[in-house]
Amino acid sequence: MLAQTFFIAAGLLAVIAALGMLVSRSPVRSALWLILVMLCVAGLYMTLSAEFIAVVQVLVYAGAIMVLFLFVIMLLNLGALPNLERVDFKKGVGFVLGTVILAQLVYITATASEPLATASFDPVETGSALRIAEELFTRYALPFEIIGILLLVATVGAVMLAKRTFE
């Protein structure tokens, strides 16, 4: 019962914060709403007893990535959008497409047959750092190394892109 109450509270807060990100005019406010979404999602990871991923979520997403976003917003000195948000063709199409995707996903979830309905959560199988590390450094050692190379390439690429002057 307590877990369900926590899920409903965190889930509602996440949806409200996501909508806040969608409608707020200033990019800084959008970023702050998104940080709230990520903290709520980290709380939901805790209800799934995925502690390691929850901590990584707070450290990397809410910490590093969102600070990078805020840093760029402040570097570019972007205020609130000057032009009024007007309802046009593009927004209508966006709303319809988003609603259709939501309807499809909810329909699939609602009509899912046996395997989904009878799935049971075994709390003994925890996502502790020990279990993840065992898998990560044995079976998935090669992808782990490739991710390291990818991050290096991304770092070099980001520096080159931001430094270079075109024309």
Added chain:
Amino acid sequence: MEIPLTWYLTLSAVLFSIGVMGVLFRSNLIVILMSVELMLNAVNLTLIAFSQFMGDITGQILVFFVISVAAAEAAVGLAIVIAIFRNKLTVDVNDIKLFRH
């Protein structure tokens, strides 16, 4: 633990749809990038939920990799935003018409 799997999937669907609408609604490049991050978060929630309900740790490994790639994507994406802003002095996608003639 008495939270059903369908609750997680439904919440994740709602968050993903809000992310889709953010990409299609907003004209600010940085907000569009943030909406992409929101969609990645929704998918991560699905992966973790399935991973725990199936008792298979592989989903969490995949989420770990998704977070790493998202970090790289954010760094490169924001660098591109800075490069565009230097040239055009705007981050509005309606004003960026490099390929439109």
